Amino acid sequence: MGETINSLKQDKELLQQELTKKAELICEFLQEQLSNRPEKRRSQTSSQQEPSGSRQHLPLYSDETPSFESPALFDSFDEIDIHPNERHRTIKTSKRNREGENTRVRMKNVVGVIARYMTALQEFRRSVSMKVAFDRVGVDRNTISRTAAIAELSLAAPEVFHSLPPxxxxxxxxxxxxxxxxxxxxxxxKAKIKAMKAKGELLPISPKLGSGLIAFPTMRSQCLESHSLCGRFSEVPDLEERQAESNREQNEKTIRSTQTALRNFRDFLISKYPSETREIYSIPCNELDAYLASFFVDARQKDGSEYEPNSLANYQCGLERYLKEQRYNYSITRDKEFRRSQEALKQKQLELKFKGKGNKPHKSMKLTFADELILRKRGLLSRFNPEGLLNLVWLNNTKAFGHCTGFHGSSLKWGDVRLITTETGLECLEWSYQEYTDVNTKTKRPGTECRIYATPHAPQTCPVQDYKEYAQRRPQAMLYEDAPFYLSIKPVVNLAALHWYNSQALGKNKLAKMVKTMCEKGNIPGRKTNFSVYQSCSTLSEAQSNQLVLICNNLSQQASQSMSSHPGGTNFVIAGSFDSDNM
Incomplete structure (x- = not known):
């Protein structure tokens, strides 16, 4: 019996040694592939490339790069054990296992962890940021962080890595x-790993702390000893790594802008300099300067028209961000080595402005008082139909609270706006803005408070009465504090019914086009957006107030006459506009 146990132990040690040798060979092979891999640029044109939000993922591996998706490394999501009595059932596939997307797989051993890390590193060197690289590999950032120490130690100190117990x-x-x-x-x-991260030889990612606390019985003592390194309250990553990581975190718009600039510049090189096949970060500064100068002067849109001056400047900034991510040695916006392209851009901008470009053709126009009168006359701002009431409440809130830091209509909850009474007995609506921490103050107007006061002298135009009417028309289930403030309208509404709205939030896209939709239905010319409300005046003169009250009185009389002539109530269809002139 003892001899059998000893032989099994020897077999186990031999197998572990074989796995260690295999890991060494794969690590050496991957390092050679990364160091000797020729630079190849992608030859796809802009007609084949789609925007980043909808384009399909390109294959991650070329003919020269070994594929690591083998049964020895990963669990297979395709092999599913089916009970004999359940073979007739349909097997639901993973939501991420769709065509054109990378499925996430679970690592089985150390070799798989290192291979996945090397693949992510390779994509990071080619892509704009770590977020894009992880999306292409199909792996989560935290997953890489938890096991990054394995790959980092194997690359930075292979002798120490191989001396560890397997x-x-x-x-x-x-x-x-x-x-x-x-x-x-x-x-x-650690110092060597930090230097390799700065050079781009390792992923600039901090270790994921707090993992590995639940141990098997045989590892319990070891995990308790390493609690200072792996525990939930272990040391915080040093400031330099966090700063480098935060500098690479870009929002989606910046990433799209960078990718657009890079795509257009590559398409220009393909069309005008077909023999140029290098990646732009590998082109010497004097040649790249000449290419950029030619791009700024000769580039055209797909329809053959000239770019706007700001568009060319945005392309320059996007290329600057990409080259900085790739650790290019020069700045195309500041260094004298790119003076030719900088001067070409300035001259081109002056030429385009002389031709009338750059005059903000897409600038939104102010929503004037006359426009509001037209919208009220046509029932698009009214208490007497569901669409007009929703528009009216949204307009009141945006005028009063839209300037405040952190106000977002799409995330507004019913409990965020409260009906209170002041010490003088005057009712008002107050927004609980203290709960928000947004720092965007582009639309903030100083000297205003986040309240809407009632107008007892003019109840027809009182915003508090509009709020009360809207509260009465909401379903009872949507009156709790966490319910969405703006609700969708029922497809067909009986105006005599109590409730006009669904127990469902209004979509973000519809909220983003509130003013545009109103003005299109009201036949109001000009480009009107939600920002047009910020430009409008929130205070009215006495004559304007009287005119507004007169219009509201007329609308109230027309609505009363319509309800009396149709005792059963009239139906409101959301597909059409509510025009009070046809009542």
Whole structure:
């Protein structure tokens, strides 16, 4: 019996040694591939490329790059055990397992972790940011962070990595093994890893802390000893790494802008300089300066028209961001090596402005008092139909609260706007803006408070009465504090009914086009957007107030006559506009 146990132990040690040798060979092979891989640029044209929000993912591996999606490394999502009595049932596939998307797979061993890290590193060198690289690989950022120490130690200090006791899947998890790798890093190895991250040889990502706390019984003592390194309250990553990571975090609009500039510049090079096949970050500064100067002077839109002056400047900034991400040695916007392209851009902008370009053709126009009168006359701002009431409440809130920092109509809740009574007995609506922490103050107007006061002398135009009417028309289930403020309208509404709205939030797209939709239905000319409300005046003169009261009185009389002539009530159809002139 003892001999059998000893032989099994020897077999186990031999298998572990074989796995370690296999990991060494794969690491060496990957390093050679990354260091010797020729730079190849993608030859797809702009007609084949789609915007980043809807384009399909390109294959991650070329003919020269080894594929790591093998049964030895990953679990297969395709192999599903089906009970014999349940074969007639339809198997639901993963939501992410769709055509054109990268499915996420679970690592089985150390080799798979290192291979996934190297693939993400390769994509990071080619892409704009780590977010784009992780999306292309189909892996979550936190997943890479939890096991990053394994790959970092194998690349920065392979001799230390191979001296560690091999990983045993029956004894510990990969997260625990990552903790051991992190423990094996001394100050010199940490300094080397930091230097490699700065050079782009490693992913500039901080270790994911708080993982690996739940250990198997055989690893409990080891995890308790490493609690200072892997615990939930362990040391915070150093300031330089966090700063480098935050600098690379870009919002979606910036990423799209960078990709658009890069795509248009590449298409220009393909069309005018077909022999140029290098990536732009590998082109010497004097040649790249000449290409950029030619691009700023000769580039045209797809329809053959000239670009706007600001568009060319945005392209320059987008290319600057991309080159900075790729650690290009020069700045195309500041360095004297790119003086030719900088001067070409300035001259082109002056030429375009002389031709009339750059006059903000898409600027939104102010929503004037006359426009509001037209909207009220045609029932698009009215208490007597569901669409007009919704528009009216939205307009009142946007005028009163839209200037405040953190006010967002799409995320507004019913409890955010409260009906209160002041010390003088005057009713008002107050927005609880203290709960918000948004820092965007572009539309903030100083000297105003987040309240709407009632107008007892003019109840027809009182915003508080509009709010009360809107509250009465809401379903009872939508009167709790966390309910969405703006509700969708029922497809067909009986105006005599109590409730006009669904128990469902109004869509963000409809909220973003409130003014545009109103003005189109009211036949009001000009380009009107939600920003037009910020430009309008929130206070009215006495003559304007009297005119507004007169119109509201007429609308009230017309609505009363219509209800009396149709005792059963009239139907309102959301597809059409409510025109009071036809009542």
């Amino acid at each position: 990983w045993d899947e029956k004894e510990e998890t990969l997260a625990h093994y990552a903790c051991r790798c992190r423990q094996a890093m001394d100050d010199s190895i």
